[in-house]
Amino acid sequence: xxxxxxxxxxxxxxxxxxxxxxxxxxxxxxxxxxxxxxxxxxxxxxxxxxxxxxxxxxxxxxxxxxxxxxxxxxxxxxxxxxxxxxxxxxxxxxxxxxxxxxxxxxxxxxxxxxxxxxxxxxxxxxxxxxxxxxxxxxxxxxxxxxxxxxxxxxxxxxxxxxxxxxxxxxxxxxxxxxxxxxxxxxxxxxxxxxxxxxxxxxxxxxxxxxxxxxxxxxxxxxxxxxxxxxx
Numbered sequence: 001x002x003x004x005x006x007x008x009x010x011x012x013x014x015x016x017x018x019x020x021x022x023x024x025x026x027x028x029x030x031x032x033x034x035x036x037x038x039x040x041x042x043x044x045x046x047x048x049x050x051x052x053x054x055x056x057x058x059x060x061x062x063x064x065x066x067x068x069x070x071x072x073x074x075x076x077x078x079x080x081x082x083x084x085x086x087x088x089x090x091x092x093x094x095x096x097x098x099x100x101x102x103x104x105x106x107x108x109x110x111x112x113x114x115x116x117x118x119x120x121x122x123x124x125x126x127x128x129x130x131x132x133x134x135x136x137x138x139x140x141x142x143x144x145x146x147x148x149x150x151x152x153x154x155x156x157x158x159x160x161x162x163x164x165x166x167x168x169x170x171x172x173x174x175x176x177x178x179x180x181x182x183x184x185x186x187x188x189x190x191x192x193x194x195x196x197x198x199x200x201x202x203x204x205x206x207x208x209x210x211x212x213x214x215x216x217x218x219x220x221x222x223x224x225x226x227x228x229x230x231x
Contacts, residue, residue, distance in 0.1 A: 002101035004122065005093070006044045008034050008065065009085045010108040011076050012053025016213050021051075021108040022059050026222055030212075031056070033111040035063040041115035043122045044104070050089050052076040068092075083193045090185065103188055106180040111225055112208045113179050121182040124200045131187035133200040135177035137209045142170040174201065177209045 010031055014020035022029040031049070038047045049060035050071050057067040069092055075085045086105055093100065102125055106113065117135070124133045144162045149155050157163055162170065181194035188194060207228050210221040 002126075003099065004044045004046075004102045004104065005089075005100040006038045006047040006104045006106055007086055007089050008038070008047070008049045008060070008106050008108050009082065010049050010051045010053070010056050010060070011071065012051065012056055013076065013078070015078075017215070017218065019055075020212070021053075022056055023218075025111055025218075026225060029059050029063075030111055031059060031108040032063045034106050034108055034113055035060065035065045037113045037115050037118060038104075038106060039064050041118040041122075043119055045100070046098075048089070049108075050075075050085055081193075083188075086188065087192075090189075100185055102182065103185055104180055104182050105194065107178060109212045110179045111221065112204075112210070112228070117202065117204075117208075118180065121180065121202055124202075125182055125184060130200040131196045131198040132181065132183035132191075132194050133202055134181040134194055135179040135202045135204050135209075136174040137177045137204045137206060138172045138174050140206060142167050143173040144170050174203070177204050178211070179204065179209070 008031065010021040017023060021031050025033065035047065038044055046066060048066045048068060049057065051057050051060065051067065052071040057070065060067050071085065072088060074080065075088050082105060086103060090100070090103065102122070104118070121133045124130055144159050145165070145167065146158045147155050148158045183194045183196070187196050207224055210224055211217050212221055
C-alpha cells in the first residue's frame with residue numbers, strides 16, 4: 001500500500017492579511033476547511049500542518065491535524081519556497097523512520113477544496129500515467145485578445161492578428177489555481193517541486209477559485225462560498 005502524506009503549510013507571518021491562516025471565514029478559521037477536506041477524503045495516512053506559530057499549531061490540532069514538529073527558522077522567512085517547506089517535512093519524517101510515496105501540499109487558505117477533488121487527484125497518480133497533478137482554472141477572457149498600453153498611453157492589441165477572431169474560436173489558457181498539489185515523492189525530489197514534465201491538470205471552475213490577498217478578495221470568497229453552498 002502506498003503511503004500518502006498531506007502537508008498544509010501555514011506560517012504565522014502573513015503580511016497582506018494579518019493572521020491570514022487562522023482568520024475567521026464564515027464562522028471558523030480558514031485553515032479548518034483544508035484540514036476537514038483532507039480528513040473527509042479518507043486517502044491520507046498522515047495530515048500535518050507545517051507552521052512556526054503556536055496559535056496556528058493549536059488551531060490545527062483542534063480540527064484534527066497533526067503538528068509533530070515546528071517549522072524551522074530557515075523555512076519560515078519570506079524567501080523560503082514551498083519546495084523548501086515540503087522537503088524539510090519529508091526529511092524530518094524520514095529521520096524518524098517514516099517514508100511516504102505520495103505527497104500533497106494543500107494550502108491553508110483553500111476553503112473551496114473538497115474531498116472529491118482530493119480523491120480525484122490521488123486517483124490520477126494511482127493510475128500511473130502521471131508523476132504529479134495540480135489545480136488550475138481557465139482565464140475568464142481569451143488571452144490572445146489581450147491589450148497593452150504603450151509609453152505614450154495608447155492602448156493596442158498585444159496580438160493584432162486576432163482582432164477579428166471570435167472568442168469561441170480561440171484556445172483556452174489556464175493558470176495555477178493555488179489550491180493543492182500532488183506528486184510522487186520520487187518525482188517531487190527530482191524536480192524539487194510539484195511541476196514535472198509529466199503533470200496532469202485538475203481543472204476547476206471560476207466558482208471554485210478565489211485569490212485571498214486583500215480584504216476585497218476575502219469578501220468575494222465568502223460570497224462565492226455561500227453561493228456554492230446554496231447550489
